[in-house]
Amino acid sequence: MNTIDIQIELESDVVVSRSSATFGGHKSLDYLPGATLRGAFASFLSRFEPSLLDAALFSGKLRFGPAYPVAVDGATAIPVPRSWHHIKGKALETTRDLSAGSADAGEQFVQLRDGYVSGAALLKVQMVFSMRTATDRKGRASEGLLFGYQAIRAGQRFLARIDADDPVLYERVERWISAGKAQLGRSRSAEFGAVTLSKVAPKPVDALLREGPNDGRLSGYCYSDLLLRDPDTGAPTVTPSPTHFGLKNCEFDPARSYLRTRAYSPFNGERRRPDLERQVIEAGSVIVFKNVAPGDARAASTQVGIVFGEAVEEGLGRVVWNPTFLTPPAGLAQAERSAKGSRSTTEPTATPKGVLGDYVDGLLLEAQRDAEIGAIVTRLGNTLREFRIPPSQWGVLRDIGRGGGDFAQLCAALYEQISKDKGVSAQLIWTRRIGTTSAAKVLEQGIEALPKHLQRDAGVMIERLAARMLRENRGVDRV
Numbered sequence: 138m139n140t141i142d143i144q145i146e147l148e149s150d151v152v153v154s155r156s157s158a159t160f161g162g163h164k165s166l167d168y169l170p171g172a173t174l175r176g177a178f179a180s181f182l183s184r185f186e187p188s189l190l191d192a193a194l195f196s197g198k199l200r201f202g203p204a205y206p207v208a209v210d211g212a213t214a215i216p217v218p219r220s221w222h223h224i225k226g227k228a229l230e231t232t233r234d235l236s237a238g239s240a241d242a243g244e245q246f247v248q249l250r251d252g253y254v255s256g257a258a259l260l261k262v263q264m265v266f267s268m269r270t271a272t273d274r275k276g277r278a279s280e281g282l283l284f285g286y287q288a289i290r291a292g293q294r295f296l297a298r299i300d301a302d303d304p305v306l307y308e309r310v311e312r313w314i315s316a317g318k319a320q321l322g323r324s325r326s327a328e329f330g331a332v333t334l335s336k337v338a339p340k341p342v343d344a345l346l347r348e349g350p351n352d353g354r355l356s357g358y359c360y361s362d363l364l365l366r367d368p369d370t371g372a373p374t375v376t377p378s379p380t381h382f383g384l385k386n387c388e389f390d391p392a393r394s395y396l397r398t399r400a401y402s403p404f405n406g407e408r409r410r411p412d413l414e415r416q417v418i419e420a421g422s423v424i425v426f427k428n429v430a431p432g433d434a435r436a437a438s439t440q441v442g443i444v445f446g447e448a449v450e451e452g453l454g455r456v457v458w459n460p461t462f463l464t465p466p467a468g469l470a471q472a473e474r475s476a477k478g479s480r481s482t483t484e485p486t487a488t489p490k491g492v493l494g495d496y497v498d499g500l501l502l503e504a505q506r507d508a509e510i511g512a513i514v515t516r517l518g519n520t521l522r523e524f525r526i527p528p529s530q531w532g533v534l535r536d537i538g539r540g541g542g543d544f545a546q547l548c549a550a551l552y553e554q555i556s557k558d559k560g561v562s563a564q565l566i567w568t569r570r571i572g573t574t575s576a577a578k579v580l581e582q583g584i585e586a587l588p589k590h591l592q593r594d595a596g597v598m599i600e601r602l603a604a605r606m607l608r609e610n611r612g613v614d615r616v
Contacts, residue, residue, distance in 0.1 A: 139300070139301045139302075139304070139307045140298055140299070140300055140301075140339065141298070141299045141301070141307070141310055141311065141314070141336060142296065142297075142298055142299075142336065142337050142338065142339045143174075143204075143296070143297050143298075143299060143314055143334060143335070143336060143337070144207070144294055144295070144296055144334070144335045144336075144337045145169060145174075145204050145294065145295045145296075145297065145319075145321075145332050145333070145334060146292075146293075146294045146295075146332060146333045146335075147289060147290070147291045147292060147293050147294075147295075147331075147332050148291060148331040148332060148333055149291050149328055149329060149330065149331040150265055150267075150288035150289060150290060150291050150328075150329055151169070151288055151289045151291075151321050151322040151329060151330050151332065152165055152286050152287070152288045152289075152322045152323040152324055152329050152330070153165050153166040153168075153169060153170065153173060153289065153321070153322045153323070154166070154322075154323060155399070155401065164287050164508050164512065165264065165286075165287040165288055165289060167251075167261070167262040167264065167289065168203055168204060168205050168206070168216075168262070168295065169203065169204035169289075169295050169297065169321060169322075170203050170204075170362075170451065170452065171200070171201035171202050171203050171204075171297070171361070171450075171451040171452025171453070172201070172403060172448075172451040172452070173321050173322060174201040174204065174297060174299070174321070174452075175194065175201040175450065175451055176321075177313075177319045177320065177321055178193065178201070178310065178313050179193065179194055180320075181313045181316070181319075182309065182313075186309065189305070189306070189309060192303065192306065193306055193309070194450065195450070196303075196450075197449060197450050198301065198302040198303045198306060199299070199300070199301050199302070199303065199306045199310070199450060200299065200300040200301075200444070200449055200450050200451075200452060201297065201299050201450070201451060201452050202297050202298040202299065202300070202361065202452040202455065203297060203361050203362075203420065203452045204295035204296060204297035205253060205295060205296060205297075206253055206260065206262050206293060206294070206295055206296075207293075207294040207295060207296055208253075208255030208256070208258065208260065209255070209258070209472070210255065210256070212255055212296075213255075213296040214253035214254060214255040214260055215253060215254060215255070215360065215421075216252075216253055216254075216360075216419075216420045216421035217249045217251070217252050217253060217254045217259065217421055218234070218236075218249075218254075218358060218395070218421055218423050218462075218463060219248065219249075219250070219395035219396065219397050219419075219421050219422050219423055220234050220235050220236035220237075220393075220394075220395040220423040220463065221233070221234060221235075221248070221249045221465055222235050222246035222247060222248050222249065223246065223247060223249065224244055224245065224246060224247075225245045225246065225247045228470070229249075229259060229469045229470050229471065230467065230468060230469060230470065232249065232465040232469050233246070233465065234463050234464055234465055235393075235395070236356055236393045236394065236395060236423045236425050236463065237356075237393075237463070237464070248395075250397075254462075254469075256466065257466040257467075257468045257469050257470065258469075258470065258471075258472040259469060259470065259471050259472060260471075260472040262289060262290075262293065263289070263290040263293060264287055264288065264289060264290060265287070265288055265289075265290045266286070266287045266288075266505075267286055267288070286323075286324070286329070288322075288329060296337070297452075298339075300442065311336070313334070314334045314335065314336050315336075316334070317333060317334055317335070318331070318332070318333060318334065319332050319334055320332070353427060353428050353429050353431075353434075354390070354393075354425060354426070354427055354429065354434075355384070355387070355425070355426045355429040355433075355434045355437055355438075355458060355459065356423060356424070356425050356458070356459055356460075356463055357377075357382070357423070357424040357425075357426075357437075357456045357457070357458050358421075358422075358423055358456065358457045358458075358460050358463065359418055359419070359420050359421060359422040359423070359424065359455070359456055360420060360455040360456065360457055361420050361452050361453055361454065361455040362417040362418065362419055362420050362452075362453045363377075363417060363418040363422070363445065363446050363453060363454055363456065364415055364416075364417045364418075364446045364447045364448050364453050364454065365377065365381050365418070365445075365446045365447075366446075366447065368380045368381070373415070373416045374416075375396065375398045375416055375417070375418055375519065375523075376389070376523070377389055377394075377396075377418070377424045379426060381445060381446065382437070382445055382456070384426060384429065384433055384437070385430075385433065386428070386430060386433075387426045387427065387428045387429040387430070387433070388426065388427050388428055389424070389425075389426055390425040390426060390427040391571060391574075393425040393427075394422075394423060394424050394425045395422060395423045396418050396419075396422045396423075396424070397418070397419045397421065397422050397516075398416060398417065398418055398419060398516075398519040398520075399416075399417060399419055399515065399516075399519065400414055400415065400416045400417075400515065400519065401414065401415055401417075402414045402415070403415065415448070416519070417453065423463065424456070434458075434459070437458040437459075438458045438459045440458070444456075506591070506594065509588075509591060510591065510594060510597060510598050510601065511601075513583065513587070513591075513598055514598060514601045514602045514605060516583075517579065517580070517583045517602055518602060518605050518606060518609070520579050521576060521579055521580065521602075521606060522606070522609060523571055524569045524571065524575075524576035524579075525569070526566060526567070526569075526576055526606065527566065528607050530554075530566055530567070531603045531606045531607045532603070532607065533554055534551070534554065534599055534602075534603040535599070535600050535603035535604060535607065537550045537551060537554065537596075537599060538595075538596045538597065538598070538599030538600030538601075538602075538603060539596065539600055540596070541596055542596070543593075544592040544593065544595050547595050547596055547599070548584060548595075551580070551584065551599070552581075555567040555577045555580065567580075584599075
């Protein structure tokens with residue numbers, strides 16, 4: 138296997154959508170997925186050597202890894218592990234890896250949900266949001282078609298790794314990189330997506346060095362998203378099992394694992410339609426197995442270049458076992474300066490003053506609010522799906538959400554519903570558990586974690602969540 142390390146510098150803002158949906162607030166990923174690089178290489182091949190397209194895209198012999206931001210020292214920053222938590226209200230120096238042990242009594246921890254880590258520095262990618270309006274063929278603004286794009290700000294640099302098992306494909310990738318220019322993401326025909334490509338010398342990420350097995354536990358860090366299928370039914374699943382990774386005689390440990398999931402439908406540019414929905418375990422998730430034989434743990438810790446699951450040609454399925462960096466550095470702190478960015482090439486449209494300006498500002502705030510609520514609904518829905526709460530319960534919660542009232546009244550109504558102790562109890566349903574967590578606890582934490590500016594919209598969030606789960610749980614037994 139040959140490996141190429143590639144640096145991508147953004148000459149203009151790049152839009153990489155989290156979802157192919159065309160409604161609601163738009164949100165971009167804060168990294169460049171392997172599928173985006175794969176598509177740009179496919180565009181290059183289609184112009185110069187289309188006979189190689191099938192081998193390059195579908196054989197699995199060419200794998201494009203995700204491109205993560207470049208840290209100050211020039212190394213690749215990696216997604217912060219989801220098992221990292223810091224004490225609420227205190228500095229990042231209190232960060233602990235809860236996959237290795239539970240919190241002490243009286244300590245309340247907050248998860249580090251976003252960002253990238255390099256050494257002892259936590260950094261974030263700079264994003265920009267700009268408003269647009271659709272125009273007709275004569276260049277006139279179309280009535281009612283105002284929209285916005287979130288994008289990765291120009292000037293930042295990202296690093297990715299490309300693995301090639303075929304020397305012919307390896308040579309073609311080098312030729313593509315030597316061309317020096319590419320277009321990535323959405324709206325490439327407009328002012329978005331221009332990047333510069335260059336080949337760089339590989340620089341090992343010290344954080345990904347392996348350590349030996351630890352007391353029968355094997356911890357897997359998801360370097361990229363992970364797409365799995367149930368080995369018995371063939372259905373998509375976000376619950377890892379030893380079979381997925383070639384392990385035997387061990388168990389998945391949900392109490393010490395920290396998984397974050399998302400669902401999306403990749404857009405197929407050839408067919409001009411979305412492909413089937415994918416449900417993936419996101420990069421940064423930590424998967425823990427217990428009762429692992431020392432030999433199996435040692436073999437997993439030393440393996441290099443092995444990928445798991447599906448869509449590996451797009452960089453999915455990269456898991457590092459027992460990396461040393463799961464233990465947070467003692468001096469962890471926010472980087473003094475975010476990943477370097479320059480002035481955005483897509484300055485926000487100037488907002489007019491007066492009544493029209495107030496109207497446009499209102500639309501922008503509404504779009505951002507909808508996007509935040511949508512992200513919360515997706516996160517809670519992906520978790521609560523596993524508890525199989527019947528439609529009758531979601532119907533009750535939908536009515537509570539519609540009923541209005543302030544935040545305190547809504548919380549009181551919800552807690553009363555999920556703690557009933559009469560009849561065929563809702564209490565029995567909502568105390569269903571996976572590992573150490575109940576469905577009621579997941580919902581309670583989701584409500585309590587709402588930012589203050591969204592608490593007045595808690596009813597809307599509950600109604601949307603209930604409507605989504607009603608659609609998904611139609612086949613679940615009713616009570």
